[in-house]
Amino acid sequence: MATALAPRKAPRQARSRKTRDAILVAAGGILAREGLRGLTTNHVARAAGISIGSLYQYYPNKQAIIGALLTESRAAVLAGMEAAAEAAADAALDVVVCAMVRARLRQLFEQPGLTEALERAEAELPADQGLARQRTQVQAQVVAVLAEYYVDDPETVARDVLALAEGMAHAALRAGEAAFEPLAQRVERAVTGYLAGVVPEA
Amino acid sequence: MATALAPRKAPRQARSRKTRDAILVAAGGILAREGLRGLTTNHVARAAGISIGSLYQYYPNKQAIIGALLTESRAAVLAGMEAAAEAAADAALDVVVCAMVRARLRQLFEQPGLTEALERAEAELPADQGLARQRTQVQAQVVAVLAEYYVDDPETVARDVLALAEGMAHAALRAGEAAFEPLAQRVERAVTGYLAGVVPEA
Amino acid sequence: MATALAPRKAPRQARSRKTRDAILVAAGGILAREGLRGLTTNHVARAAGISIGSLYQYYPNKQAIIGALLTESRAAVLAGMEAAAEAAADAALDVVVCAMVRARLRQLFEQPGLTEALERAEAELPADQGLARQRTQVQAQVVAVLAEYYVDDPETVARDVLALAEGMAHAALRAGEAAFEPLAQRVERAVTGYLAGVVPEA
Amino acid sequence: MATALAPRKAPRQARSRKTRDAILVAAGGILAREGLRGLTTNHVARAAGISIGSLYQYYPNKQAIIGALLTESRAAVLAGMEAAAEAAADAALDVVVCAMVRARLRQLFEQPGLTEALERAEAELPADQGLARQRTQVQAQVVAVLAEYYVDDPETVARDVLALAEGMAHAALRAGEAAFEPLAQRVERAVTGYLAGVVPEA
DNA sequence: GATGAATGAGAGTTCATTCAT
DNA sequence: CATGAATGAACTCTCATTCAT
Incomplete structure (x- = not known):
């Protein structure tokens, strides 16, 4: 019932791992610069250079x-x-x-x-x-x-x-x-x- | 673009001041109990016992x-x-x-x-x-x-x-x-x- | 935990009741004509001639x-x-x-x-x-x-x-x-x- | 606009036919158990033991x-x-x-x-x-x-x-x-x- | 052929704010 | 002045579908 906080898929391939990390880097930057208010999933995806759908392939939720x-x-x-x-x-x-x-x-x-x-x-x-x-x-x-x-x-x-x-x-x-x-x-x-x-x- | 943070009107009348304070008390309680996420203007108004419209008469924004x-x-x-x-x-x-x-x-x-x-x-x-x-x-x-x-x-x-x-x-x-x-x-x-x-x- | 299915507010005023009914009429029409697939909340709101926000004032969810x-x-x-x-x-x-x-x-x-x-x-x-x-x-x-x-x-x-x-x-x-x-x-x-x-x- | 409902390729080879059937069996099971809402293409592919890409090789759409x-x-x-x-x-x-x-x-x-x-x-x-x-x-x-x-x-x-x-x-x-x-x-x-x-x- | 990462339109929902009554 | 119905931009998240590998 409690929302799962675990990432969604294990990054086996190098590309996957890179995307996963890019998301975290982007999210971290936004959080540091703009705070929680600025941290929207679309914003993170754009900053990470991926689509919103991809973001949700790696993390089940914000x-x-x-x-x-x-x-x-x-x-x-x-x-x-x-x-x-x-x-x-x-x-x-x-x-x-x-x-x-x-x-x-x-x-x-x-x-x-x-x-x-x-x-x-x-x-x-x-x-x-x-x-x-x-x-x-x-x-x-x-x-x-x-x-x-x-x-x-x-x-x-x-x-x-x-x-x-x-x-x-x-x-x-x-x-x-x-x-x-x-x-x-x-x-x-x-x-x-x-x-x-x-x-x-x- | 810079939103005014000053309260909207000087609380000259006693009733006004009371309402103003009630809003702050309500907002403070909610903030302490539920955090920024729980602090919605409608929630504050209800907790303060006034209408959302009245709230905006005392404070120009959240x-x-x-x-x-x-x-x-x-x-x-x-x-x-x-x-x-x-x-x-x-x-x-x-x-x-x-x-x-x-x-x-x-x-x-x-x-x-x-x-x-x-x-x-x-x-x-x-x-x-x-x-x-x-x-x-x-x-x-x-x-x-x-x-x-x-x-x-x-x-x-x-x-x-x-x-x-x-x-x-x-x-x-x-x-x-x-x-x-x-x-x-x-x-x-x-x-x-x-x-x-x-x-x-x- | 189970999503509340009850309507949100009792329609005391005539206008409210009208809006509530308009929503149901619109939703019913869409459901009959287009099926569940066509029944989106935005679609219903538009058909009822109200904003999506208003729809959610009357019903907590679809x-x-x-x-x-x-x-x-x-x-x-x-x-x-x-x-x-x-x-x-x-x-x-x-x-x-x-x-x-x-x-x-x-x-x-x-x-x-x-x-x-x-x-x-x-x-x-x-x-x-x-x-x-x-x-x-x-x-x-x-x-x-x-x-x-x-x-x-x-x-x-x-x-x-x-x-x-x-x-x-x-x-x-x-x-x-x-x-x-x-x-x-x-x-x-x-x-x-x-x-x-x-x-x-x- | 009218999407073709016909399967994509004739199952000439035995393996093809098996995969095609596996997809149908999986889809049928999901439909019976979870209804139309649970019937997502990714879900079907996983249940059929194939990739989503393969699924689309056998059926042009859901x-x-x-x-x-x-x-x-x-x-x-x-x-x-x-x-x-x-x-x-x-x-x-x-x-x-x-x-x-x-x-x-x-x-x-x-x-x-x-x-x-x-x-x-x-x-x-x-x-x-x-x-x-x-x-x-x-x-x-x-x-x-x-x-x-x-x-x-x-x-x-x-x-x-x-x-x-x-x-x-x-x-x-x-x-x-x-x-x-x-x-x-x-x-x-x-x-x-x-x-x-x-x-x-x- | 098979794979699965990537896409993005679009769905449901919230909430600060306005304005007719 | 007070009310609260109404608004709609913005947000989170899903899922059918594509395409590079």
Whole structure:
């Protein structure tokens, strides 16, 4: 009964995969530039250089496109954060967390506007289990690290850290900041300050 | 082409003002409960207990309603933050800033969902000068305080502080947190930590 | 979850009622002339001399229009058959039944094509309780009479009688027969013949 | 404008004929199960285990498939009725007619749903000469018998008899009757009764 | 011949907005 | 001023049909 959010056909052939990706790229661009209001299926199809019928061969409905965009976006964060966590393994807690946060920030900077628009879009979407799970996974990755350091209430801490970083990044991007490093350092200050009251004395 | 966002007529008469407010209350409730998707003009009119025709006597279009809601919301923050700043006058920088941030947080908690939905709505609206100015004013109030303490680049600092607080609050509310004080203290930790690297030794 | 088939608003004002009826008349005409394929909402609106938006103020969806048409059609049969049954009260069984059948036939002749098209349309519609109940009522009226005469298995008999009459009428109309009486008499012959093997000796 | 309803190529090769039949079987099944609404060309192709492109190699359009289904169905009736008529040759008029009617009923019972759906489908199709002729042939076969017995207006009688039988059968099937014989006997009663007023004393 | 990706006209439906009453 | 019926552009999605591979 719940609308399927899964893409429609597995892209076995190279051409198919290209079309599928072209749709996502087009949709992402529109979403970032014009917001959810501008994201009409016809508009996406035109921007992707395909017909509306083709679009619906790849995605069963508009939500599925947004869902795929979200999935892709979150997979990228997850991958980035995982890599960062591994690279910083065995460092102090705040160092590891900051590394993960940086990975997240980098993504926000690479697709300015898109991530924010996507999250706004998700809020307007009917609730979907798959998407909810994905949203949790990003946080869960931070939780895992925090747990290793015996941080109390790691869920809340992870949520706080990610939320403050994202909040700052969105505001900075909206204000026109283009440089990554200065923002990253300011975020790190906030994160470190926040964590100072959380880390057990070890 | 630029649609006027100003309300249509000055509410000189008491009845007019009441109707105007009823529209905003109805719209705000719907926005908080059902998101931008559920906010249709007919729906608002019905919820406000008036006809669709009357609604358009008070607001020239849907955007104007959202604009009024945003204006109202921001006026409340401004008032709250101003009061907080005065009450904490002459205290240490972080104390004053935290007091202002608390005022902001309190508003977010009082209308959970609405503020967030309102901001999402604003992002989807065509850019409007008036609203942009308002957004700046909230930040400007913090900037004014920071400047008194000779903080460097007060615009960025103000933006950062507000953004991290709002980010954390939204995440907490979405996660179902209902208690104000715990969140406020966590936010203060982040703000204080962030500010520590900013305050001149003076 | 099941699509509502009920009309949207009660037509209190005369104008409203007129529009509602105009929609049904237009839809009925199209259905009779062009079949379900030709029955598009835009087509109906145009034929009714209203805008598509207005159409949807009166009926929540296309099915509801078909449903209303069916309801109207069945109400007419029911009324006609009831009147016929009363007028023929106390007559012999076959006389009463034939009177009812005639009432049914008369309706089929008055709106040639429509009844048939409506039934075809109903078959393509998702099952709806309300409609199913209505369909039963026509038969139930015959059952009631048969029961009074102690006919065995009145449900089957009623179904048979109505079905043979309708089958003959549809075929006759499709073949271009325009005169009512000759057909009615042929149907009566079949009905009487059929009933002869059914009536208890009394 | 008049779309050709004839199949596209003569099935000279065995494989061709098999594919052609597979298409019809698939289409017939879908039509019986899901009605005209469910009968999409892509759906048929998938159910037949071929590609949509291949489907269009065998039938020039969707109507042609329905047309072929109707042709097949009617050929079967014709054959059945012819055999029945021969087997009952020289019997009394009503015996012969009833035998033919039984043949028709048997077909309806063998493919419950399909024949009815097929007839509904035909009514929604644009009028086609070929199909109209076929429809006449079934009737013509009864006419031929009636004529032998010097029945007056044999066309009308044939139409009536077939129509009442089909009407009763469709209603019975829709009501869930599964047994053939009881229905057949009821139909025979109606037919015999009807014919009683028709046969010349001769 | 077979395939299935691609096409696009057109269907159902919504909703901001207007205007006669 | 209030009402709410009416409007129609715009949106999502389907499906018969084509055509390059």
